[in-house]
Amino acid sequence: MAYLQNADPALREYILKHSLPQIFQALLTGLCVSCPERPLHFLERKIVSIQENRDTVEIEWAWKRFIWNKRKEARELTLKMETAERHYIQRGRRVALCKWVEWVQVRKRRQNDAMKKIQRVWNAIHCKIVIAAWRYVVQDSKRTKEYFEVFQSLDVGDLLKCAEVCRTWKAITQTCSLWSRISFSVERDWITDSIVEQILQKYRPFVVHLNMRGCTSLQWPSFKCISEY
Template sequence: MPDSLPAFLLTELMMSCVHRHWKSFTSESKRDARESAMKVDKTKKHLDWKCQQVAVTKWVNWVKLHKKTNAAAVEKLERIVGAGRLKRIIAAWHNVAKESKGTKEYFTKLEKGLIQLDEEVQQTGEGCDRLSLLPSSLTLKIFQYLELRDWLNCAEVCYAWKAVIQSGTLWSQIDVSVEKDWITDCTMKQILQNYHPFVTHLNLRGCTTLTWPSLICISEYSP
């Protein structure tokens, strides 16, 4: 083996050695860069978690601090709303009671007027039909055998018949089911507006012609 290598072999050996060292250096640099990036990412996540924890802690403390104040405010609002609702209920009840009282007094006066009219008719015997010559109590018994549509029609005949029809006795129990194909929202509203203080029973079975306005009117005038 010769004591010295040729120049080109020596150059190749040196280049190979440099290449190995450079490759090792770059590998270590990449590994260090990855480790540094992982550490930075981990640190960033930890910092974000800490910030979130601090924010949640502050929010919990704020809620605890204002819990009593919020509860007191809600209780005060409930009292105000309850007082307003109670005031509206009392006012509505007062109006209904006042209207009912006035309606009953009106019908009472009509009945008294009917009795006076009967007396005048019995004295003169002119200008009235035979039914009007009967006492009002007997006329009322006769009208009780008629249907709802007949009552409304009879009320248009004369003053005497109208006074009998407007008696509260006839309107205590209204059976609309027998007139289900004839009754309308307008008629139902008219009946309830005029006679709702006396209505204790209302039969609407099979009345498919009645719509939402009738239901609203029934709910408004129901006791």
């Protein structure tokens, strides 16, 4: 034993010879295991039993059982603590998952509400744009109708001049119904072959009636263009 290394050799030999450490350990073990109400009386009886060499083995086994029980309790406590720790971790994860799912649902509801509001605003703006465009188209169509009624009474030369005023008038003058009846006889004083070719190449699919009476200035290119039609 470590505490006997520096002891007097005679004393150490005496202690080891009479097994005093084992006796003290057995007596202390008996006290710890039995917990008697009268410990001194218990020690007296056990000393007598040791002298008679009857209870030494019993005390040693009691000490061993005490150690085993303590170790068993420690192992059981360790297992319980590990189980409790796992349960706590799982419960914490479950709570965190529930909170996360709830947060996701709240975020989705907010996003859906925001998208609905944005959609309503967009629909309102789109309706305003459509209504404004429709009003503009209606007004423009009214003006176009008025222009068209005026352009129907114009001759070829006047239509060509109106087409040079602006884009709107040019688009109106390109209406096929304005070129269904072409009379070059009214413009015979200034009409040329190039103008006839230009007009017929652009509008001849819509021409129903063509008047060339008195157009003596027209030559072969104009008649060739008419024949191709």
